[in-house]
Amino acid sequence: MMYSKTVMDHFRNPRNVGVIENANGVGEVGNPLCGDIMTIYLDIQDDVIKDIKFQTFGCGSAIAVSSMLTELAKGKTVEEASQITNKDVAEALEGLPKNKLHCSNLGADALQVALKDYKARKEGKELPESERVEPHEHKDKDECYCPYCDIEIQEGATFCEACHSNLEEEH
């Protein structure tokens, strides 16, 4: 099995699945490349995340990431929650396979979008759809791994020096 026990536990028994009616913060991260899509719903009262729920389309790790993210964020203040990173989620899950870090570990991104939506609503305006949905476009600083040999490569590389795979179609 490629996944840790913690990942499998969160995959088999995902925490905080669902939709919050009347949520006051919603964020979605979608990755058209490998298909993982996560939606986070927040119920924030007195600046504290009172409830958080998620919906995810994706592989085992994407579901586990969403579940762990909600566990990490629940009960935190908005300020504390805004510090949660994808790396924190991966560490709490006792690691994820390298090629999954790239595509499936998007929970914290979705949370940050939802927090942004919450702040916008607080100021009396709802975040437009275009800003509530983050397409997960790859940034230069993103770590990227060869899908064939798992070695770290430069984002946008068309050839893996380690295993000589042609990566033109991977991007």
Next chain:
Amino acid sequence: MTTINLDHISSNPLLPEVKSAMIEAIYADYANPSSQHTPGETAAAVLQKAREQVMALIDAKNPKEVVFTSSGTESNNHAIKGVALAHLEKGKHIITTNIEHNSVIRSLKRLQPQGFQVTSVSVDESGRVDPQEIAAAIRKDTILVSVMHSNNETGTIQPIQEIGEITKEKKIIFHCDAVDSVGVVPVDVQQLNVDLLSFASNPFYGPTGVGGLYIRRGTRVFPLLDGGVQEGNKRAGTENLIGIIGMGVAAEAAARDMETRMAHLTGLKEKFLRELPDYVSECIINTNPEFSLPHLVSVSPRYIEGESVMLMLDDENISVSTRSACATGSLRASHVLLSIGLNHADAQGTLVIAFGIDNTEKDVDTFLTELQKTVTTLRDISPLYQKMHGKA
């Protein structure tokens, strides 16, 4: 609890008679079939017997036309690179389709820096190529056409005989990757008009690590492995005799039992397809209803992802295969599924169900029940499903 194996496209168990023959072969301590002493000749006779068993399965007429290899992958590499290198003077254009196995696609890619040009013909929604499109792609410098017999992701069978008639008339070498068809459905190299045909032992319940390449007499193909004179100078390296013996026995059994196996497998597949809508709504069937392998169904239950389905079914001791990019290690959705027109999300949710000769109707019932539970659980989590059904 026993596992229900519905992943017979990834691997197959050995037939009991294959196991016995291989164990016997291990204890026989065979010499090198190339040695000229008496023990060597005994080994050569055993090798010859296996070759005849394989020849009978594909209707090859001459023992020199069957070359044992290490796998279907090696056979495909051998056919493509071997033909290309042997015909440099004649031309550098090769025709193939969009849905070939990676061992074909990447062999062709490896040739491109050396000036080879590849025309890749597309397929229709059921995964079939139109022979006329192959004909239209032929140029003066075309040296090879390579089209698979059946696809390992959709099970769809190609009109190989029709393509073979075209290549025969145009005098162009025709290679067919028949790895998932040989020993499963009738494959006759005479009837199909192929010059080269790749196959492997495991799809018909022989050992992994053994394959074969049919090379019609008169077809110039350079070896992939240079060295000794084994396999009629076409494939160097001392033969994997124990594996080859297993393949021979499996080939004989496949020819003998093909009709009963096909009837059994088609029965399971038809039952699954008939009853699936009662258990799971909104499924896309990617397998051609008329031209397909008897044991394989590609199904995409919409709005969910395949690796999750596979992992959940695994918890219930049911093995299936998925074409989700996440599970195959690539970052991309399957090129085959995108080629037949699936969108990325549906391609990510695709399962390949491959029944085997040991599966029963009860296995299909159990599978359908568990699949229903799994799909329901994952759709409850899925934002795509909720969006489509207005619950979010």
